[in-house]
Amino acid sequence: MDNPLILYGCIVILTGFALLYFALVIWSPAPIITHESEKKYRSFKSTKKPLSLTPLEDSGTVDLTVVIPAYNETERLPLMLEQTIDHLSSLKKKRTYEILIVDDGSSDGTSEFSLKLAAKYPKSDIRVVTLEKNLGKGGAVRHGMLYGGGERLLMVDADGASRFNDLELLWDAMDKIAPNKGAGVVVGSRAHLVKTEAVVKRSLLRNILMYGLHTILRIVGVGHIRDTQCGFKLFSRSAAQQIFPAQHLPTWIFDVELLLLAKQLRIPVAEVPIEWHEVPGSKLNVVTASLQMLRDLLIVRANLLLGRWQVVPRKQKSE
Ligand SMILES: Nc1nc2c(ncn2[C@@H]2O[C@H](COP(=O)(O)OP(=O)(O)OP(=O)(O)O)[C@@H](O)[C@H]2O)c(=O)[nH]1
Numbered sequence: 001m002d003n004p005l006i007l008y009g010c011i012v013i014l015t016g017f018a019l020l021y022f023a024l025v026i027w028s029p030a031p032i033i034t035h036e037s038e039k040k041y042r043s044f045k046s047t048k049k050p051l052s053l054t055p056l057e058d059s060g061t062v063d064l065t066v067v068i069p070a071y072n073e074t075e076r077l078p079l080m081l082e083q084t085i086d087h088l089s090s091l092k093k094k095r096t097y098e099i100l101i102v103d104d105g106s107s108d109g110t111s112e113f114s115l116k117l118a119a120k121y122p123k124s125d126i127r128v129v130t131l132e133k134n135l136g137k138g139g140a141v142r143h144g145m146l147y148g149g150g151e152r153l154l155m156v157d158a159d160g161a162s163r164f165n166d167l168e169l170l171w172d173a174m175d176k177i178a179p180n181k182g183a184g185v186v187v188g189s190r191a192h193l194v195k196t197e198a199v200v201k202r203s204l205l206r207n208i209l210m211y212g213l214h215t216i217l218r219i220v221g222v223g224h225i226r227d228t229q230c231g232f233k234l235f236s237r238s239a240a241q242q243i244f245p246a247q248h249l250p251t252w253i254f255d256v257e258l259l260l261l262a263k264q265l266r267i268p269v270a271e272v273p274i275e276w277h278e279v280p281g282s283k284l285n286v287v288t289a290s291l292q293m294l295r296d297l298l299i300v301r302a303n304l305l306l307g308r309w310q311v312v313p314r315k316q317k318s319e
Protein backbone atom coordinates (compact mmCIF):
# COMPACT_ATOMS: atom_id res chain seq x y z
CA MET A 1 0.00 0.00 0.00
CA ASP A 2 1.61 3.22 -1.14
CA ASN A 3 -0.97 5.56 0.26
CA PRO A 4 -0.73 5.65 4.05
CA LEU A 5 -4.16 7.34 4.21
CA ILE A 6 -5.88 4.15 3.07
CA LEU A 7 -4.05 2.16 5.71
CA TYR A 8 -5.01 4.62 8.46
CA GLY A 9 -8.57 4.65 7.19
CA CYS A 10 -8.76 0.87 7.43
CA ILE A 11 -7.38 0.90 10.95
CA VAL A 12 -9.89 3.54 12.04
CA ILE A 13 -12.81 1.62 10.54
CA LEU A 14 -11.72 -1.69 12.05
CA THR A 15 -11.25 -0.08 15.45
CA GLY A 16 -14.70 1.44 15.09
CA PHE A 17 -16.27 -1.97 14.48
CA ALA A 18 -14.34 -3.50 17.35
CA LEU A 19 -15.59 -0.77 19.68
CA LEU A 20 -19.18 -1.22 18.52
CA TYR A 21 -18.93 -4.95 19.10
CA PHE A 22 -17.46 -4.31 22.54
CA ALA A 23 -20.35 -1.95 23.36
CA LEU A 24 -22.79 -4.62 22.24
CA VAL A 25 -21.22 -7.22 24.51
CA ILE A 26 -21.17 -4.81 27.45
CA TRP A 27 -24.73 -3.59 26.97
CA SER A 28 -26.39 -6.90 26.21
CA PRO A 29 -28.42 -8.03 29.18
CA ALA A 30 -26.87 -10.86 31.17
CA PRO A 31 -28.66 -14.20 30.83
CA ILE A 32 -31.64 -14.35 33.16
CA ILE A 33 -30.86 -16.74 36.02
CA THR A 34 -33.67 -18.83 37.47
CA HIS A 35 -33.24 -19.66 41.15
CA GLU A 36 -34.38 -23.04 42.50
CA SER A 37 -36.98 -21.42 44.75
CA GLU A 38 -38.54 -19.79 41.69
CA LYS A 39 -39.41 -23.16 40.16
CA LYS A 40 -41.97 -23.62 42.93
CA TYR A 41 -45.20 -21.88 43.82
CA ARG A 42 -47.34 -21.40 46.86
CA SER A 43 -51.12 -21.50 46.99
CA PHE A 44 -53.61 -20.68 49.75
CA LYS A 45 -53.70 -24.40 50.59
CA SER A 46 -49.96 -24.63 50.79
CA THR A 47 -48.70 -21.28 52.01
CA LYS A 48 -45.64 -22.71 53.74
CA LYS A 49 -44.63 -25.67 51.63
CA PRO A 50 -43.90 -24.69 48.01
CA LEU A 51 -45.04 -27.05 45.26
CA SER A 52 -43.46 -27.68 41.86
CA LEU A 53 -44.56 -25.70 38.83
CA THR A 54 -45.07 -27.24 35.38
CA PRO A 55 -42.08 -26.65 33.11
CA LEU A 56 -42.99 -25.34 29.68
CA GLU A 57 -41.24 -28.26 27.92
CA ASP A 58 -43.73 -30.67 29.49
CA SER A 59 -47.10 -31.18 27.88
CA GLY A 60 -49.96 -28.98 29.02
CA THR A 61 -51.97 -29.78 32.14
CA VAL A 62 -54.81 -27.23 31.82
CA ASP A 63 -56.52 -25.37 28.99
CA LEU A 64 -55.32 -21.93 30.05
CA THR A 65 -52.61 -20.31 32.15
CA VAL A 66 -53.11 -16.66 33.06
CA VAL A 67 -49.73 -15.08 33.75
CA ILE A 68 -49.94 -11.90 35.83
CA PRO A 69 -46.65 -10.04 36.36
CA ALA A 70 -47.00 -8.13 39.61
CA TYR A 71 -44.68 -5.53 41.03
CA ASN A 72 -45.98 -3.76 44.15
CA GLU A 73 -49.55 -4.55 43.10
CA THR A 74 -51.45 -4.88 46.38
CA GLU A 75 -53.65 -1.94 45.34
CA ARG A 76 -54.63 -3.02 41.86
CA LEU A 77 -54.62 -6.81 42.06
CA PRO A 78 -57.90 -7.45 43.96
CA LEU A 79 -60.19 -5.95 41.31
CA MET A 80 -58.23 -7.42 38.43
CA LEU A 81 -58.31 -10.91 39.95
CA GLU A 82 -62.03 -10.66 40.63
CA GLN A 83 -62.74 -9.74 37.01
CA THR A 84 -60.52 -12.55 35.78
CA ILE A 85 -62.20 -15.23 37.87
CA ASP A 86 -65.70 -13.85 37.24
CA HIS A 87 -65.15 -14.22 33.56
CA LEU A 88 -63.51 -17.65 33.65
CA SER A 89 -66.21 -19.09 35.89
CA SER A 90 -69.04 -17.63 33.81
CA LEU A 91 -67.99 -19.41 30.62
CA LYS A 92 -70.61 -21.82 29.30
CA LYS A 93 -68.02 -24.03 27.74
CA LYS A 94 -65.90 -24.90 30.76
CA ARG A 95 -62.20 -24.46 30.56
CA THR A 96 -59.63 -25.66 33.08
CA TYR A 97 -57.25 -22.93 34.13
CA GLU A 98 -54.53 -21.83 36.51
CA ILE A 99 -53.66 -18.27 37.46
CA LEU A 100 -49.98 -17.63 37.93
CA ILE A 101 -49.15 -14.47 39.83
CA VAL A 102 -45.46 -13.68 39.36
CA ASP A 103 -44.35 -11.40 42.18
CA ASP A 104 -41.46 -9.55 40.59
CA GLY A 105 -39.46 -9.05 43.78
CA SER A 106 -41.99 -6.59 45.22
CA SER A 107 -41.28 -4.85 48.49
CA ASP A 108 -44.90 -4.27 49.52
CA GLY A 109 -45.73 -7.90 50.31
CA THR A 110 -47.51 -8.66 47.03
CA SER A 111 -46.94 -12.41 47.51
CA GLU A 112 -48.43 -12.73 50.98
CA PHE A 113 -51.26 -10.45 49.95
CA SER A 114 -51.96 -12.59 46.87
CA LEU A 115 -52.07 -15.74 48.98
CA LYS A 116 -54.69 -14.16 51.26
CA LEU A 117 -56.62 -13.01 48.23
CA ALA A 118 -56.48 -16.51 46.73
CA ALA A 119 -58.23 -17.92 49.79
CA LYS A 120 -61.34 -16.05 48.65
CA TYR A 121 -61.43 -18.17 45.50
CA PRO A 122 -60.97 -21.73 46.76
CA LYS A 123 -62.22 -23.22 43.48
CA SER A 124 -59.56 -21.48 41.39
CA ASP A 125 -56.02 -22.76 41.05
CA ILE A 126 -54.16 -19.58 41.97
CA ARG A 127 -50.40 -19.97 42.14
CA VAL A 128 -47.99 -17.43 43.55
CA VAL A 129 -44.33 -17.42 42.48
CA THR A 130 -41.96 -15.02 44.17
CA LEU A 131 -38.93 -13.88 42.22
CA GLU A 132 -35.92 -13.34 44.45
CA LYS A 133 -34.94 -10.12 42.70
CA ASN A 134 -36.87 -7.59 40.67
CA LEU A 135 -36.33 -8.46 36.99
CA GLY A 136 -38.69 -6.06 35.22
CA LYS A 137 -41.97 -6.85 33.52
CA GLY A 138 -40.31 -8.80 30.68
CA GLY A 139 -38.47 -11.04 33.11
CA ALA A 140 -41.59 -11.66 35.17
CA VAL A 141 -43.74 -12.54 32.15
CA ARG A 142 -41.02 -14.80 30.77
CA HIS A 143 -40.79 -16.64 34.06
CA GLY A 144 -44.53 -17.17 34.26
CA MET A 145 -44.57 -18.52 30.72
CA LEU A 146 -41.62 -20.87 31.29
CA TYR A 147 -43.49 -22.41 34.23
CA GLY A 148 -47.08 -22.34 33.02
CA GLY A 149 -49.06 -25.53 32.40
CA GLY A 150 -51.64 -24.17 29.94
CA GLU A 151 -52.30 -25.37 26.41
CA ARG A 152 -52.68 -21.64 25.88
CA LEU A 153 -50.96 -18.99 27.95
CA LEU A 154 -52.18 -15.44 28.41
CA MET A 155 -50.14 -12.56 29.73
CA VAL A 156 -52.14 -9.75 31.31
CA ASP A 157 -51.22 -6.70 33.39
CA ALA A 158 -52.22 -6.55 37.03
CA ASP A 159 -53.73 -3.09 36.58
CA GLY A 160 -56.94 -4.30 34.93
CA ALA A 161 -56.54 -1.89 32.02
CA SER A 162 -57.84 -4.49 29.59
CA ARG A 163 -61.33 -5.95 29.88
CA PHE A 164 -60.76 -9.58 30.71
CA ASN A 165 -63.82 -10.75 28.72
CA ASP A 166 -61.92 -9.81 25.59
CA LEU A 167 -59.97 -13.01 26.10
CA GLU A 168 -62.73 -14.63 24.05
CA LEU A 169 -61.84 -12.48 21.05
CA LEU A 170 -58.25 -13.63 21.32
CA TRP A 171 -59.36 -17.22 21.88
CA ASP A 172 -61.46 -17.32 18.71
CA ALA A 173 -58.67 -15.77 16.67
CA MET A 174 -56.30 -18.42 18.02
CA ASP A 175 -58.71 -21.17 16.93
CA LYS A 176 -58.37 -19.78 13.42
CA ILE A 177 -54.61 -19.24 13.15
CA ALA A 178 -53.42 -22.18 15.27
CA PRO A 179 -55.90 -25.05 15.18
CA ASN A 180 -54.90 -28.45 16.60
CA LYS A 181 -52.34 -27.13 19.06
CA GLY A 182 -50.26 -25.47 16.35
CA ALA A 183 -48.07 -22.47 17.02
CA GLY A 184 -49.78 -19.09 17.14
CA VAL A 185 -49.72 -15.73 18.88
CA VAL A 186 -52.72 -13.41 19.23
CA VAL A 187 -52.08 -9.91 20.52
CA GLY A 188 -54.65 -7.47 21.83
CA SER A 189 -54.51 -4.14 20.06
CA ARG A 190 -55.44 -0.61 21.04
CA ALA A 191 -54.64 0.74 17.59
CA HIS A 192 -58.33 1.31 16.80
CA LEU A 193 -58.47 3.71 19.76
CA VAL A 194 -55.71 5.91 18.42
CA LYS A 195 -57.95 8.57 16.93
CA THR A 196 -60.13 8.78 20.00
CA GLU A 197 -60.08 11.41 22.69
CA ALA A 198 -58.30 9.15 25.15
CA VAL A 199 -55.20 9.42 23.00
CA VAL A 200 -55.57 12.97 21.71
CA LYS A 201 -55.61 14.11 25.32
CA ARG A 202 -52.27 12.47 26.02
CA SER A 203 -49.37 14.84 26.41
CA LEU A 204 -47.45 16.08 23.39
CA LEU A 205 -44.36 14.29 24.66
CA ARG A 206 -46.19 10.96 24.86
CA ASN A 207 -47.50 11.39 21.32
CA ILE A 208 -44.11 12.32 19.88
CA LEU A 209 -42.60 9.30 21.58
CA MET A 210 -45.38 7.14 20.20
CA TYR A 211 -44.70 8.21 16.62
CA GLY A 212 -40.99 7.78 17.20
CA LEU A 213 -41.62 4.27 18.44
CA HIS A 214 -43.65 3.39 15.35
CA THR A 215 -40.91 4.60 13.05
CA ILE A 216 -38.29 2.60 14.87
CA LEU A 217 -40.47 -0.50 14.93
CA ARG A 218 -40.81 -0.29 11.18
CA ILE A 219 -37.02 -0.11 10.86
CA VAL A 220 -36.52 -2.99 13.26
CA GLY A 221 -38.95 -5.22 11.40
CA VAL A 222 -42.24 -5.41 13.28
CA GLY A 223 -43.98 -2.51 11.55
CA HIS A 224 -46.82 -4.83 10.53
CA ILE A 225 -48.03 -5.04 14.13
CA ARG A 226 -49.92 -1.86 14.93
CA ASP A 227 -49.78 -2.11 18.71
CA THR A 228 -46.79 -4.00 20.02
CA GLN A 229 -47.04 -2.78 23.61
CA CYS A 230 -50.49 -3.98 24.64
CA GLY A 231 -50.24 -6.04 27.83
CA PHE A 232 -52.82 -8.62 26.69
CA LYS A 233 -51.29 -11.40 24.58
CA LEU A 234 -52.20 -15.04 24.08
CA PHE A 235 -49.70 -17.76 23.09
CA SER A 236 -50.35 -21.34 22.14
CA ARG A 237 -48.16 -23.73 24.10
CA SER A 238 -46.13 -24.61 21.04
CA ALA A 239 -45.49 -20.92 20.28
CA ALA A 240 -44.51 -20.22 23.89
CA GLN A 241 -42.14 -23.19 23.88
CA GLN A 242 -40.25 -21.70 20.95
CA ILE A 243 -40.38 -18.01 21.85
CA PHE A 244 -39.82 -17.63 25.59
CA PRO A 245 -36.62 -19.66 26.01
CA ALA A 246 -35.11 -17.36 23.34
CA GLN A 247 -36.20 -14.13 25.07
CA HIS A 248 -33.34 -12.08 26.53
CA LEU A 249 -34.83 -8.72 27.47
CA PRO A 250 -36.24 -8.28 30.96
CA THR A 251 -37.16 -4.63 30.33
CA TRP A 252 -40.50 -3.33 29.13
CA ILE A 253 -39.59 -3.46 25.44
CA PHE A 254 -39.60 -7.26 25.62
CA ASP A 255 -42.92 -7.25 23.73
CA VAL A 256 -41.08 -6.20 20.60
CA GLU A 257 -38.50 -8.93 21.08
CA LEU A 258 -41.30 -11.51 21.38
CA LEU A 259 -42.84 -10.35 18.11
CA LEU A 260 -39.48 -10.31 16.36
CA LEU A 261 -38.86 -13.87 17.55
CA ALA A 262 -42.30 -14.95 16.34
CA LYS A 263 -41.48 -13.49 12.94
CA GLN A 264 -38.11 -15.25 12.75
CA LEU A 265 -39.73 -18.51 13.77
CA ARG A 266 -42.50 -18.02 11.20
CA ILE A 267 -45.16 -18.31 13.86
CA PRO A 268 -48.44 -16.69 12.74
CA VAL A 269 -49.41 -13.58 14.69
CA ALA A 270 -52.94 -12.12 14.70
CA GLU A 271 -53.92 -8.74 16.09
CA VAL A 272 -57.35 -8.26 17.63
CA PRO A 273 -58.88 -4.93 18.74
CA ILE A 274 -59.78 -4.88 22.43
CA GLU A 275 -61.21 -2.46 24.99
CA TRP A 276 -58.79 -0.49 27.06
CA HIS A 277 -58.91 2.18 29.70
CA GLU A 278 -55.98 4.04 31.17
CA VAL A 279 -55.56 3.14 34.81
CA PRO A 280 -53.80 5.49 37.19
CA GLY A 281 -50.77 4.14 38.99
CA SER A 282 -48.49 3.47 36.04
CA LYS A 283 -44.93 3.17 37.24
CA LEU A 284 -43.41 4.06 33.90
CA ASN A 285 -41.25 7.10 33.23
CA VAL A 286 -41.73 7.84 29.52
CA VAL A 287 -38.40 9.52 28.86
CA THR A 288 -36.04 7.04 30.50
CA ALA A 289 -38.19 4.23 29.16
CA SER A 290 -37.84 5.56 25.61
CA LEU A 291 -34.07 5.82 25.78
CA GLN A 292 -33.86 2.37 27.29
CA MET A 293 -36.12 1.10 24.54
CA LEU A 294 -33.98 2.52 21.76
CA ARG A 295 -30.87 0.94 23.23
CA ASP A 296 -32.56 -2.42 23.79
CA LEU A 297 -34.03 -2.59 20.30
CA LEU A 298 -30.63 -1.98 18.75
CA ILE A 299 -29.14 -4.63 21.01
CA VAL A 300 -31.75 -7.22 20.04
CA ARG A 301 -31.36 -6.50 16.35
CA ALA A 302 -27.56 -6.58 16.47
CA ASN A 303 -27.40 -9.76 18.55
CA LEU A 304 -29.75 -11.60 16.20
CA LEU A 305 -27.95 -10.30 13.11
CA LEU A 306 -24.52 -11.30 14.39
CA GLY A 307 -25.83 -14.64 15.59
CA ARG A 308 -24.85 -14.04 19.20
CA TRP A 309 -28.43 -14.92 20.09
CA GLN A 310 -29.86 -17.94 18.36
CA VAL A 311 -33.38 -18.93 17.62
CA VAL A 312 -34.10 -22.63 17.32
CA PRO A 313 -37.36 -23.57 15.64
CA ARG A 314 -38.91 -26.74 17.02
CA LYS A 315 -40.03 -29.45 14.70
CA GLN A 316 -43.81 -29.45 14.72
CA LYS A 317 -45.16 -32.76 15.89
CA SER A 318 -47.21 -34.14 13.04
CA GLU A 319 -50.52 -35.22 14.49
N1 LIG B 1 -43.27 -0.93 36.33
C1 LIG B 1 -43.00 -2.22 36.54
N2 LIG B 1 -43.99 -3.11 36.33
C2 LIG B 1 -43.71 -4.41 36.52
C3 LIG B 1 -42.41 -4.84 36.91
N3 LIG B 1 -42.44 -6.18 37.01
C4 LIG B 1 -43.70 -6.55 36.71
N4 LIG B 1 -44.48 -5.49 36.43
C5 LIG B 1 -45.92 -5.53 36.04
O1 LIG B 1 -46.09 -5.11 34.70
C6 LIG B 1 -47.41 -4.62 34.50
C7 LIG B 1 -47.43 -3.28 33.82
O2 LIG B 1 -46.80 -2.32 34.62
P1 LIG B 1 -47.30 -0.81 34.76
O3 LIG B 1 -46.38 -0.11 35.65
O4 LIG B 1 -48.75 -0.82 35.08
O5 LIG B 1 -47.09 -0.28 33.31
P2 LIG B 1 -48.07 0.69 32.57
O6 LIG B 1 -47.32 1.91 32.24
O7 LIG B 1 -49.38 0.78 33.27
O8 LIG B 1 -48.22 -0.12 31.25
P3 LIG B 1 -49.46 0.04 30.29
O9 LIG B 1 -50.44 -0.94 30.89
O10 LIG B 1 -48.91 -0.39 28.97
O11 LIG B 1 -49.88 1.48 30.37
C8 LIG B 1 -48.05 -4.59 35.87
O12 LIG B 1 -48.80 -5.77 36.02
C9 LIG B 1 -46.84 -4.61 36.78
O13 LIG B 1 -47.13 -5.11 38.05
C10 LIG B 1 -41.38 -3.87 37.14
O14 LIG B 1 -40.25 -4.18 37.48
N5 LIG B 1 -41.72 -2.59 36.93
Ligand SMILES: *[C@@H]1O[C@H](CO)[C@@H](O)[C@H](O)[C@H]1NC(C)=O
Nearest residue numbers: 071072073106107108109283
Ligand atom coordinates in the same frame (compact mmCIF):
# COMPACT_ATOMS: atom_id res chain seq x y z
C1 LIG C 1 -42.84 -0.72 46.57
O1 LIG C 1 -43.51 -0.65 47.80
C2 LIG C 1 -42.66 -0.39 48.93
C3 LIG C 1 -43.51 -0.48 50.18
O2 LIG C 1 -44.75 0.19 50.03
C4 LIG C 1 -42.00 0.97 48.74
O3 LIG C 1 -41.11 1.22 49.82
C5 LIG C 1 -41.21 0.96 47.43
O4 LIG C 1 -40.65 2.24 47.19
C6 LIG C 1 -42.12 0.60 46.28
N1 LIG C 1 -41.31 0.50 45.08
C7 LIG C 1 -41.63 1.10 43.95
C8 LIG C 1 -40.60 1.05 42.86
O5 LIG C 1 -42.68 1.69 43.76
